[in-house]
Amino acid sequence: MDVLVIPHVPRTISGVPGRFDFFIENLKLRNHVHVLSWNMPYPLRNIKDLKRIRERFTKKIERNVTLHHVARPLVFPPFNKDAVTSQISDIIMEYDIDVIFSESFIWDVVPPFDYVPVIYDLVDDHVASFKNVPLSKRFMSKFLRIERAIIHQIENSDHTFFVSSVLRDKYWEMSRSSSVLPNGVDVDRFKNANPDEYIEKLHLDNYDCILGYVGYFGEWSNLYKTVINLYEFLEKNNGVIIIAGSGPEIKYCKKRLGNTKRLIFMGMVEYQKIPSLMKTFDIGLLPFKKYPFTDAASPIKYFEYSAAGLKIVSSPLEELKRINFNNTIFFEDITSIGSAVEKAMNMDFDKSKLTKSIKEYDWSMLSRKIENVFKVKIKEDL
Numbered sequence: 001m002d003v004l005v006i007p008h009v010p011r012t013i014s015g016v017p018g019r020f021d022f023f024i025e026n027l028k029l030r031n032h033v034h035v036l037s038w039n040m041p042y043p044l045r046n047i048k049d050l051k052r053i054r055e056r057f058t059k060k061i062e063r064n065v066t067l068h069h070v071a072r073p074l075v076f077p078p079f080n081k082d083a084v085t086s087q088i089s090d091i092i093m094e095y096d097i098d099v100i101f102s103e104s105f106i107w108d109v110v111p112p113f114d115y116v117p118v119i120y121d122l123v124d125d126h127v128a129s130f131k132n133v134p135l136s137k138r139f140m141s142k143f144l145r146i147e148r149a150i151i152h153q154i155e156n157s158d159h160t161f162f163v164s165s166v167l168r169d170k171y172w173e174m175s176r177s178s179s180v181l182p183n184g185v186d187v188d189r190f191k192n193a194n195p196d197e198y199i200e201k202l203h204l205d206n207y208d209c210i211l212g213y214v215g216y217f218g219e220w221s222n223l224y225k226t227v228i229n230l231y232e233f234l235e236k237n238n239g240v241i242i243i244a245g246s247g248p249e250i251k252y253c254k255k256r257l258g259n260t261k262r263l264i265f266m267g268m269v270e271y272q273k274i275p276s277l278m279k280t281f282d283i284g285l286l287p288f289k290k291y292p293f294t295d296a297a298s299p300i301k302y303f304e305y306s307a308a309g310l311k312i313v314s315s316p317l318e319e320l321k322r323i324n325f326n327n328t329i330f331f332e333d334i335t336s337i338g339s340a341v342e343k344a345m346n347m348d349f350d351k352s353k354l355t356k357s358i359k360e361y362d363w364s365m366l367s368r369k370i371e372n373v374f375k376v377k378i379k380e381d382l
Contacts (some may be wrong), residue, residue, distance in 0.1 A: 001031045001098045001374060004091065005069075006111060008103035008123055010037045016216075017271050019123055019163075019183055019300070020103055024027030026367035028064040034095060035061075036088070037069040038109060056087065066095070072108070078145060080108040092116060101372045102153060104281035113156045117377035119370075120157035121181065125167055126150060128292035158377045161370070164319040166296040181369065182323075183298040184361040189305035191273030202242070202264055204280055209239035209345060212281035212310075214274065215301050220294060222315070224253050225334045226287045227263065233338040234262040237345070241285070244269045244277060278308040283344050286314035287337055295319065303361050309351060311344045313337065327354050 007020045056071040070087040072080040129139035161167035161181035244266040258377030288294040295318040316330040331340035
């Protein structure tokens with residue numbers, strides 16, 4: 001099959017592998033994957049690169065993967081829809097695209113629905129993410145027509161994948177057909193990782209309890225409150241928290257905390273090394289603030305912690321409670337995270353049962369499910 005993938009943000013935004021990167025890695029083994037790319041002129045500082053924003057080109061990235069960069073001639077997102085749609089239509093025709101796999105939530109990067117089957121992948125509750133935020137961000141969500149783009153794609157796509165059952169509950173009545181396609185993990189990569197390099201490098205033999213928190217630390221990450229509510233536990237149990245990633249909460253933490261002797265800030269860690277780092281943890285932390293956006297999330301780190309065989313302490317996010325892995329302790333309030341960690345330290349769980357549970361979340365298994373839906377919808381379209 002020739003599959004056109006429209007990611008929810010272009011590759012120019014982040015060098016950290018995400019959901020669509022993992023799917024591409026698996027889909028390219030049996031298909032030719034065409035990836036749509038574009039430049040976003042916001043924040044406004046990006047407008048200075050007008051040439052790149054208005055540039056259109058196609059290039060082969062690797063075997064079975066071709067990148068198609070589309071132009072956005074009118075600079076501001078809402079006014080580009082017809083131009084971008086026309087370019088997508090040209091790509092469909094010129095490269096004999098069989099199916100479109102779209103993650104887009106921006107109105108001017110929505111695929112046409114009258115050429116080939118469109119499978120929509122709703123990867124987050126984007127609408128909820130723009131509620132209870134500063135006025136400028138709420139204005140941006142209206143400006144980008146996010147809710148309109150999402151509803152339009154759910155209603156018109158041949159099939160919608162929802163990243164969580166919580167998200168499916170919210171939107172399934174709008175869809176023609178749908179299923180849940182969670183995030184996943186490369187199980188073997190984590191199973192076979194060796195932590196020795198980091199144990200030696202970070203002198204981890206000096207500690208009796210090692211906690212880890214990996215991710216992007218936005219305001220919703222609860223990083224600062226997590227640290228201050230765990231300090232007593234860390235002192236009592238000769239523990240340390242390894243914090244790997246970037247984001248505004250990192251800066252806030254470093255600025256506000258006078259004592260950081262129980263914290264190891266790793267900064268950004270190369271993705272290939274994340275499994276080895278996680279294998280040094282006794283407990284993986286997922287203390288996200290609980291609200292509709294995080295309740296509907298399917299955190300990749302949850303599956304990665306589990307594939308590394310860790311115990312997990314998490315806020316009571318609805319989707320994670322439904323997944324119900326046997327390695328997880330939930331806390332109701334961030335002030336009680338210390339007692340939850342204490343409980344997790346003393347908890348025994350059946351690792352063979354966890355291993356069996358996590359296998360169904362391997363990216364290769366999830367990619368097979370995608371391909372099966374592709375084949376059904378292409379057949380129906382004939």
